[in-house]
Amino acid sequence: MVDRAEDGHRIVVAIDGPAASGKSSTAHLVAIRAGLYHVDSGALYRAATAAELRVQPDVSRWTEAQLRDAVSRVVLAARGTAFRPTISGEDIDAEIRGADVTRHVSIVAQMPGIRTWVNDQIRGLARRYEIVVDGRDIGTVVFPDAALKVFLVADPWERARRRLSERFERQPTEAEIAEETDRLVQRDARDATQTVQAKDAILIDTTTLTQEEQVSRIVALVEAARGRALDAESVGGG
Numbered sequence: 001m002v003d004r005a006e007d008g009h010r011i012v013v014a015i016d017g018p019a020a021s022g023k024s025s026t027a028h029l030v031a032i033r034a035g036l037y038h039v040d041s042g043a044l045y046r047a048a049t050a051a052e053l054r055v056q057p058d059v060s061r062w063t064e065a066q067l068r069d070a071v072s073r074v075v076l077a078a079r080g081t082a083f084r085p086t087i088s089g090e091d092i093d094a095e096i097r098g099a100d101v102t103r104h105v106s107i108v109a110q111m112p113g114i115r116t117w118v119n120d121q122i123r124g125l126a127r128r129y130e131i132v133v134d135g136r137d138i139g140t141v142v143f144p145d146a147a148l149k150v151f152l153v154a155d156p157w158e159r160a161r162r163r164l165s166e167r168f169e170r171q172p173t174e175a176e177i178a179e180e181t182d183r184l185v186q187r188d189a190r191d192a193t194q195t196v197q198a199k200d201a202i203l204i205d206t207t208t209l210t211q212e213e214q215v216s217r218i219v220a221l222v223e224a225a226r227g228r229a230l231d232a233e234s235v236g237g238g
Contacts, residue, residue, distance in 0.1 A: 010147075011036065011229065013132040013222055014139035017152035018195050019187050020159040022206055022214065023134035026152065029215045031081045031132050034222045038082040039125060041135030041142070042105075044118045046096035047074045047085035049105045054087070059104055064111045071117055076125065083125060106190070132222075136191060139198035148225040149201035150218055156181045156188070158207050 013036065015027050024040050031038035051070035052062060076083040086092060095101065108114055119142050125131055126143070133142070139149035154162075160180035164172035172180075188195070197203065202221060206214045 011130045011222065011225060012126050012143050012146040012148075013218070013225075014143045014146040014149045014198075014201075015132060015134040015152060015218070016136060016138050016140075016149070016195065016197065016201065017134075018159070018191065019184055020163040021152040021154050022159075022162065022211065023152055026206075026211065026214055026218065027132045027134040028082065029211070030218045030222065033215060033219045034132070036081070036130045036132045036222070037078070037125070039076075039122055039131050039133045040082075040084075041118055041122060041133060041138060043085050043096060044074070044076075044121060045109045045114065046101050046105050047071075047087065047092060048114055048117070049101045049108045050092055050096050051087050052108070053100055053104070059107065062107065064113050067108060067111060068113050068117070071114065076121060083131075106187075136194040137196065139201050140196055144198070147229060148221055149198045150221065151197040151201040151203050152214070153203065153205050153207075155207045156184050160184055 013027075013030065013034075015023050015030075017023050024042065027040070028038045030036065048067055048071045051073050052067050055070060056062060056066060073088050074085050075089070077086050077089075084091075084093065085096070122131075122133055122142060126133075135142075139146055139151070143149075157177060160177045160183075161172060163184075164176055164180055168176075204214060204217060209217075
């Protein structure tokens with residue numbers, strides 16, 4: 001891993017895209033291959049949701065002030081090639097992927113104060129480490145000057161098939177895929193204002209790509225971005 005305090009070639013890779021476009025799994029593998037830390041911005045929203053559910057299960061009584069208090073217990077911890085959220089030092093990977101958190105995380109993600117908190121957490125890491133961050137509005141709002149911006153897309157049917165295959169650990173039926181596709185399209189509509197491709201982002205349609213193919217393309221783009229950083233430093237230094 002690269003500590004930015006010791007390295008002049010500071011790389012932030014922003015990976016955006018709609019739900020189930022493979023952002024997180026791809027970013028995780030890119031981090032391993034390219035020597036970056038992976039930060040999943042969505043996991044922070046999920047961690048905030050989990051923290052609030054622990055103290056107030058009645059979602060109708062949630063307020064942004066309560067959420068801001070709840071996130072004080074959420075801390076990002078380095079684990080291998082990634083920074084993962086914890087609650088009071090506790091591993092919460094399984095909890096934040098559970099049905100209750102998934103059902104309510106969209107409420108939390110719409111709160112301006114929580115969005116600011118998430119963005120501050122990620123930017124704080126970027127001041128020290130080379131990172132690849134996935135989520136929404138990463139390349140447009142969080143890191144508009146990122147060295148590399150990638151926007152992943154895929155056909156809604158294929159996104160639904162991949163998501164269900166991972167969830168069920170089997171091939172889903174067409175009826176199951178159709179139902180999940182409908183949910184994804186509706187979510188795309190809700191997220192439309194956040195899921196916007198930056199003008200200087202590189203579009204990668206993964207519909208017909210294997211995960212290895214899309215990871216390899218992004219790793220090659222990371223190396224090209226590093227080359228540009230070196231060239232810029234050489235020019236600036238002399």
